[in-house]
Amino acid sequence: MRCYFLLICSFALSIPAFSQSAQKDVQLAMSLPFFKKETSEYVIASPLKGVLLYQGKPLADTLITRHMRWTGNEDKGELQEFYTDKNGSFDLPLYTKQLTLNVLTEFFSTQQITVSVDNTPVDIWYSGKVSNDLWDDTGGESLRALVCDPLAVEVAVYYEGSGSARMLTRCRWEGMPEDHQEVQNY
Amino acid sequence: MAKELPPSDASSLARDVYLINETSEKSVSDFLQHRVFSQQSRAKVLKARTGGRVLLRARDAFGICAVGGGAYQGDLFLVFRGSTFRNMGADWLTNGRVGLSFSRTGLPIHLGFNQTFNSMLDQLRSFLSSAPPGTTVHCIGHSLGGAIASLAADWFSKQGGGRAVKLYSFGAPRVGTESFARSTEQSLRPENINRAYHHTDPVPMVPLFPYTHAPLNSFSANIPSTEALISGQAHRIGLYIKRVQGKSWADLKHNVEAPYQLESAIENWLRSRSPVDLNSHVFWRWCEAALIFVVRKISVAALYSLQSLMIGAFTFADKIAYLFLQGANVLSRAAQWVLLFVAKLSRALGMKEPKSEDELDRSIIRSVLISLDNRANSNARQAMRFV
Numbered sequence: 001m002r003c004y005f006l007l008i009c010s011f012a013l014s015i016p017a018f019s020q021s022a023q024k025d026v027q028l029a030m031s032l033p034f035f036k037k038e039t040s041e042y043v044i045a046s047p048l049k050g051v052l053l054y055q056g057k058p059l060a061d062t063l064i065t066r067h068m069r070w071t072g073n074e075d076k077g078e079l080q081e082f083y084t085d086k087n088g089s090f091d092l093p094l095y096t097k098q099l100t101l102n103v104l105t106e107f108f109s110t111q112q113i114t115v116s117v118d119n120t121p122v123d124i125w126y127s128g129k130v131s132n133d134l135w136d137d138t139g140g141e142s143l144r145a146l147v148c149d150p151l152a153v154e155v156a157v158y159y160e161g162s163g164s165a166r167m168l169t170r171c172r173w174e175g176m177p178e179d180h181q182e183v184q185n186y
Numbered sequence: 187m188a189k190e191l192p193p194s195d196a197s198s199l200a201r202d203v204y205l206i207n208e209t210s211e212k213s214v215s216d217f218l219q220h221r222v223f224s225q226q227s228r229a230k231v232l233k234a235r236t237g238g239r240v241l242l243r244a245r246d247a248f249g250i251c252a253v254g255g256g257a258y259q260g261d262l263f264l265v266f267r268g269s270t271f272r273n274m275g276a277d278w279l280t281n282g283r284v285g286l287s288f289s290r291t292g293l294p295i296h297l298g299f300n301q302t303f304n305s306m307l308d309q310l311r312s313f314l315s316s317a318p319p320g321t322t323v324h325c326i327g328h329s330l331g332g333a334i335a336s337l338a339a340d341w342f343s344k345q346g347g348g349r350a351v352k353l354y355s356f357g358a359p360r361v362g363t364e365s366f367a368r369s370t371e372q373s374l375r376p377e378n379i380n381r382a383y384h385h386t387d388p389v390p391m392v393p394l395f396p397y398t399h400a401p402l403n404s405f406s407a408n409i410p411s412t413e414a415l416i417s418g419q420a421h422r423i424g425l426y427i428k429r430v431q432g433k434s435w436a437d438l439k440h441n442v443e444a445p446y447q448l449e450s451a452i453e454n455w456l457r458s459r460s461p462v463d464l465n466s467h468v469f470w471r472w473c474e475a476a477l478i479f480v481v482r483k484i485s486v487a488a489l490y491s492l493q494s495l496m497i498g499a500f501t502f503a504d505k506i507a508y509l510f511l512q513g514a515n516v517l518s519r520a521a522q523w524v525l526l527f528v529a530k531l532s533r534a535l536g537m538k539e540p541k542s543e544d545e546l547d548r549s550i551i552r553s554v555l556i557s558l559d560n561r562a563n564s565n566a567r568q569a570m571r572f573v
Binding site: 069074075108110112123126128130131156158162163164165167168183184185 | 194199202209210213215219222223424
C-alpha cells in the first residue's frame with residue numbers, strides 16, 4: 001500500500017514537468033511525413049443532356065446555372081453558366097477536376113442546377129456523388145429523354161431500396177425509378 | 187418498445203451527413219428526404235430556441251437534428267460528422283488535446299472530443315427541451331462523428347425524461363477510459379449500443395490505452411475485413427454501407443473475436459521472438475492487450491489511478507513510461523514483463539532492443555512508446571481525409 005501511495009504521489013508531483021515535453025511530441029508527430037498525396041482526375045459532375053420546357057413549350061435561350069461543390073471546395077464551389085438553344089435543349093458536360101488528395105480520401109461532390117424563369121431562379125436538379133464513379137449522381141447510368149420543367153413537382157428519387165434520396169428534381173426521364181415522392185419542405 | 191434503426195439506414199444517414207453544406211439549404215433538404223424523416227409524412231424539423239436552425243455547429247464537428255416520421259414518429263435523430271477541416275486534417279488524433287478531461291457526466295474522456303461536444307451542448311439542450319418526453323433518441327455518426335455521437339448518447343441517457351437512447355457508430359475512435367465506458371454501458375445498456383467496426387479499420391484502435399470502447403463486456407458489431415490496415419480502406423463509410431446491407435444488428439454482433447484477453451495467450455505473445463507485422467491489425471490487438479497486462483502486473487490500483495490522474499494534455503508515452511519505470515524499480519516481479527514488452531516493441535519498430543532490466547530507463551521506454559503511438563496514429567490518419 002505504501003508503494004502505491006508513493007507511486008501516485010510521485011506521479012502527481014511530476015505532472016508539470018510533462019507538459020513541455022508533451023508539446024514537443026505533438027510538434028514532432030505533426031511534422032512527420034505520414035501521408036502520400038496523389039493527383040488524380042475526379043468526376044465532380046456527370047453529364048446531363050435534355051430539354052427544358054415551360055408550360056409545355058421549349059424554353060429557348062434560357063440561362064441554366066450549375067453550381068458544383070466537392071471535397072476541399074465545399075463552401076464556394078464552382079458556378080457554370082449555359083444557355084438552352086432554340087429548341088430548349090441543353091447539354092451540361094462532364095466536369096472533372098484534378099485534385100491532390102491523400103489516396104484514401106473520401107470523395108463527395110454535389111451539383112445544383114437552376115434555371116431562370118421570368119427573372120426568378122428555380123431549382124430543377126440537385127444530386128450528390130458519394131464516389132468517384134461516373135453516373136453515380138444519376139443513378140448509375142446516362143439519363144435518356146430527359147425533360148425538365150420548372151413548373152413540375154419537385155420529387156426525391158430513391159435507388160435500390162435505400163432510405164437516402166439521391167436526387168431532388170423537377171426533371172423526368174425514360175426509365176426513371178418508380179420509387180420517388182414529392183419533396184417535403186421544412 | 188423503442189424502434190431501432192437497421193444498420194442500412196443508420197449507415198446511410200452517417201454517410202449522407204457528409205453531403206450537407208452549411209451554406210446550402212438544398213443539401214439540408216436533400217438529407218431530410220431520408221425515409222426515416224419523411225415516411226409519407228408528418229416529419230418535421232425541430233427548431234432550436236436560439237438561432238432558429240437545426241444545424242449544430244462547432245469548430246471541429248457538425249450535427250443535424252430532426253424528428254422522425256412514420257415508424258419513427260416523434261423520435262429524435264442526431265447525426266454527426268467531423269467538420270470539413272477536422273476531417274481533412276485528422277489532427278484530432280494526434281494534437282495537444284489528446285489528453286483527458288472530465289465529461290459532463292463526470293468521467294474521464296478524450297479532451298478534444300469533450301471540447302467539441304461541450305460546444306454543441308447548449309444547442310442539444312434546446313432541441314431536447316422541444317422534444318416530447320418518452321421519445322427515442324437516435325445518435326449516429328461515422329469516424330469523428332461517431333465519437334461525438336457516443337458522447338451525445340451518453341449524455342442523453344443520463345438526462346432522464348424516460349427516453350430510450352440508441353447509439354449507432356461506424357469506425358469511431360475511442361472516446362474515454364474504462365470507467366467512462368462502464369458508465370455509458372450501464373446507462374445506455376449494451377443492447378442500445380450499436381458500434382460497428384471493420385477488423386482492419388485503424389481508427390477504432392486509437393487513441394491507445396487507457397482509452398477503450400463501450401460496450402466492454404458485450405459484443406460490438408465487428409465486421410471481418412480483408413483490406414490492409416495500413417491502406418485505411420476499411421474506414422470508408424461506403425464500405426460499411428456495403429457490408430451491413432441486408433444484415434441486422436444481431437447478425438453483425440454475432441461474430442466472435444480472437445481471445446486477446448487470455449493472460450496465457452498474452453504471455454506467449456510477449457515471450458515469442460517471431461517477427462511481427464506492424465501493418466497487421468492482429469499485432470495492434472495483441473500489443474494493446476499486452477500493454478494492459480503489463481500495467482496490471484505493476485499495480486491494479488495504479489491502473490485506475492492512472493486513468494483518473496491523467497488530466498490535461500499529456501502524451502500517452504510520458505504517462506506510461508513513468509509508470510513502467512516506477513513499476514520496474516519498485517516491483518521486481520513486474521520488471522521482467524516490462525522488459526519483454528519494451529524489447530518486443532523495439533524489435534518490431536526497428537529500434538535498439540534493451541537486453542536486460544538494467545538497460546531500461548525512462549528515455550528508452552518513452553522513445554519506444556512514442557514510436558508506437560505515432561505508428562498507430564499514422565495508420566489511423568491514413569484512413570482519414572487529408573489534403
